[in-house]
Amino acid sequence: QVQLVESGGGLVQAGDSLRLSCAASGRTFNMYTVAWFRRAPGKEREFVAAMAWSGGSTVYADSVKGRFTISRDSAKTTVYLQMNSLKPEDTAVYYCSARWISPPNLRDPNDYNNWGQGTQVTVSS
Numbered sequence: 001q002v003q004l005v006e007s008g009g010g011l012v013q014a015g016d017s018l019r020l021s022c023a024a025s026g027r028t029f030n031m032y033t034v035a036w037f038r039r040a041p042g043k044e045r046e047f048v049a050a051m052a053w054s055g056g057s058t059v060y061a062d063s064v065k066g067r068f069t070i071s072r073d074s075a076k077t078t079v080y081l082q083m084n085s086l087k088p089e090d091t092a093v094y095y096c097s098a099r100w101i102s103p104p105n106l107r108d109p110n111d112y113n114n115w116g117q118g119t120q121v122t123v124s125s
Contacts, residue, residue, distance in 0.1 A: 009119030022096030038092035
């Protein structure tokens with residue numbers, strides 16, 4: 001198991017940028033696929049982005065493609081979500097998740113067994 005701690009959320013205006021961080025505690029992200037999900041008020045948890053355990057491939061939801069970038073530091077202790085050109089519809093609690101090697105479905109939150117506490121992102125119009 002790996003413990004996850006998110007940070008970096010906040011209140012911004014439309015068009016602004018934010019960078020979320022997900023720090024691993026207890027072990028590194030080596031051999032873990034890491035993903036970001038979000039949950040907006042009254043909605044289901046939604047896939048945002050994922051980075052495969054090898055670090056060689058990334059996957060994005062269509063709604064954030066071209067605006068968000070998932071990355072990992074060289075020490076494999078922190079995963080980032082750079083969010084540019086933020087829109088009001090990006091408002092949600094953002095969660096970091098991880099699974100050893102690779103989940104059956106990168107986009108399915110039920111396939112991840114390690115979760116952070118979430119960080120609130122609010123984008124005003």
